[in-house]
Amino acid sequence: MNIQPIKQRFGIIGASLLLDRAIEIAAQVAPTDLSVLISGESGSGKEVMPQIVHAFSARKHGPYIAVNCGAIPEGTIDSELFGHEKGSFTGAHEARKGYFEVANGGTIFLDEVGELPLTTQVRLLRVLETGEFIRVGSSKAQKTDVRVTAATNVNMLQAVQRGKFREDLYYRLNTVPIHVPALRERKEDIHLLFRWFAQEAASRYKAPPITLTDDARQLLTAYRWPGNVRQLRNLVEQISVIEKDRDIDSETLAGYMPQESTALVPASSAGGGGSADGINERELIFKFLFDMKNDLTALKDQVRGLGTNQPRLPSTGPVYPEKMLYAHRPENGMNIDLQDAEDEEVEHTEVEESLSLEDKEKELVRKALDKHRGKRKKAADELGISERTLYRKIKEWGIE
Numbered sequence: 001m002n003i004q005p006i007k008q009r010f011g012i013i014g015a016s017l018l019l020d021r022a023i024e025i026a027a028q029v030a031p032t033d034l035s036v037l038i039s040g041e042s043g044s045g046k047e048v049m050p051q052i053v054h055a056f057s058a059r060k061h062g063p064y065i066a067v068n069c070g071a072i073p074e075g076t077i078d079s080e081l082f083g084h085e086k087g088s089f090t091g092a093h094e095a096r097k098g099y100f101e102v103a104n105g106g107t108i109f110l111d112e113v114g115e116l117p118l119t120t121q122v123r124l125l126r127v128l129e130t131g132e133f134i135r136v137g138s139s140k141a142q143k144t145d146v147r148v149t150a151a152t153n154v155n156m157l158q159a160v161q162r163g164k165f166r167e168d169l170y171y172r173l174n175t176v177p178i179h180v181p182a183l184r185e186r187k188e189d190i191h192l193l194f195r196w197f198a199q200e201a202a203s204r205y206k207a208p209p210i211t212l213t214d215d216a217r218q219l220l221t222a223y224r225w226p227g228n229v230r231q232l233r234n235l236v237e238q239i240s241v242i243e244k245d246r247d248i249d250s251e252t253l254a255g256y257m258p259q260e261s262t263a264l265v266p267a268s269s270a271g272g273g274g275s276a277d278g279i280n281e282r283e284l285i286f287k288f289l290f291d292m293k294n295d296l297t298a299l300k301d302q303v304r305g306l307g308t309n310q311p312r313l314p315s316t317g318p319v320y321p322e323k324m325l326y327a328h329r330p331e332n333g334m335n336i337d338l339q340d341a342e343d344e345e346v347e348h349t350e351v352e353e354s355l356s357l358e359d360k361e362k363e364l365v366r367k368a369l370d371k372h373r374g375k376r377k378k379a380a381d382e383l384g385i386s387e388r389t390l391y392r393k394i395k396e397w398g399i400e
Contacts, residue, residue, distance in 0.1 A: 001027060009055075010048050013196050014189035018181040022049065029176045030056035035128060037113075037173045038151040040180030043230030049178055050109040050149035059147055062106030065099050070112035070386040077120055079136050088137020100133050104144045113150040113173065114159055115388050118166065124148075125169045148173070183225040183232065190221050190232070197233050201240035208246045210239055215250040223257055362397055365390065369399070 003023045006012070012023065029036060030053045038049045047066070054064045072080050079089075083098030099108055110116075116124065127133050128148060132141045150173050159165040183190060194212065202209035212220060225231055235256050239248060368379035380390040393399075 003027065006052060010052060012045075012048060013193050014186055015192070016181060016186035016189050018179075018185055019189070022178050022180050023052065025176070025178050026052040027056050029053065029178075031058065033057075033147055035147075035173050035175045036149045036178060037156075037176070038149065038178045038180060039156070040151075040153065041182045041228055042153045043228035044180045044182055045229050046151040046153075046180045047109075047111065049180065050107065050151070053149055054107040054109075054147070057107065057147065059106050063103050064107050064109070065103045066109040066111060067099055068111045070115040070388055072388075074117050074388055074392065077117065078123060081120065082123060082133045082135055084136035085138045088135075092137070095135075098133070098135065100127060100144050100146055101142065103146050105146075107147040107149060110148065110150040112152065112386065114152040114154045114156060114165060115386050116165075118164075121166045121169050125166065125172060128169075128172045183228040187221050190225070191217055193229060193232055194220060194236060197236035198240065201237055205240060207240065210236070210243065210246050210248050212253070213247060213249045216248050216253045219250045219253055219257075361393070362399070365393055365397070366399060369394075 001024050003020055006023055006027060007014075012019070026036070026049045036050070036053055038046045040046045050066070051064070054060060067081070069077065078084075079092075079096065079098065081098050081100055083096050083101055084092050086092055086095045110124075123133065127144065127146070131143055131145060133144060134141050156165060156170050156174070160167045160170055183193075191212070195209075198209040198211070201207075227234075238256055239253075243252065245252075364383060365379070368382045369376070372378040372382065376390055376394075377387050380387040383390065
């Protein structure tokens with residue numbers, strides 16, 4: 001199959017065999033009505049695949065609706081997707097059609113489908129199996145003829161195992177899987193994309209396009225690009241606007257590349273299968289625990305250097321880096337800072353921190369909310385989770 005016209009039509013840049021294969025599958029499955037599940041990391045360009053499926057299908061003259069499931073609050077997503085009747089809930093002043101009703105005869109694209117609540121997943125499964133849906137507040141089933149495509153940047157099998165996603169719905173959506181490769185899996189395309197974005201920026205800002213020296217090009221290709229194509233585009237935009245010298249060397253380029261060691265979530269090795277490698281809440285928690293453990297170990301070493309031959313008492317509770325350990329005199333019950341104990345023989349309590357994942361997760365959420373003054377979207381971005389997931393955790397734990 002000649003996919004070059006498809007690339008030109010949809011503005012796809014790249015010659016990677018993995019990317020070509022994804023485009024080829026999308027074009028081949030388009031004439032059918034099979035459900036398609038597109039997997040890949042955030043920023044890798046998954047949204048173009050359902051557009052190809054729609055454009056080469058018999059539904060191409062019908063409506064195409066893209067829905068970001070992670071951006072719709074849990075309390076209103078059923079109404080958004082399936083519609084509601086007048087008076088079905090507070091604020092429902094009139095009946096409203098949902099996306100599945102509006103997209104009748106066309107295609108609906110469910111982005112971040114892994115964020116759907118379980119109750120909504122049941123409704124979606126019914127649409128896929130019977131073509132029927134019921135508006136919120138109604139008891140009458142309605143028919144719809146919609147082609148469903150979906151995308152996710154999470155490992156759906158892990159979500160199924162954790163009970164976050166229905167197994168039957170997963171297999172129903174995953175009739176035809178399409179994996180969009182991460183940018184680090186398309187190394188031959190990185191410099192090509194850089195040049196394309198540089199030309200776009202030059203045209204937009206009326207300036208000569210930036211170019212790379214040989215050493216800068218090697219650095220560009222060797223970088224892991226955790227933000228994929230979106231991150232590369234933003235980097236080119238920054239350099240194009242800020243740098244006066246249009247010939248960029250490796251030292252200048254390195255100044256615009258964030259150090260991977262500073263990332264909240266450690267990037268894992270490249271892999272397929274549709275998982276967003278390493279991008280989930282648990283790994284964020286584990287990294288936090290390991291960092292705190294290292295800080296605590298260093299603190300213990302400092303404390304040991306302040307006194308010698310001090311017997312240990314049993315562990316009694318958590319110790320935090322910002323709080324010093326205190327010595328305890330059994331004869332009078334007084335607490336003394338170890339720094340003041342000098343050579344006086346005292347005994348102290350050394351304790352281990354709590355490693356409860358839930359406690360640390362709560363602490364992370366609170367810190368993120370405090371840092372961003374209660375702004376949930378920014379806090380969710382900081383934590384590497386969706387705003388819907390953050391809202392659910394705030395409600396579940398009763399965080400103010």
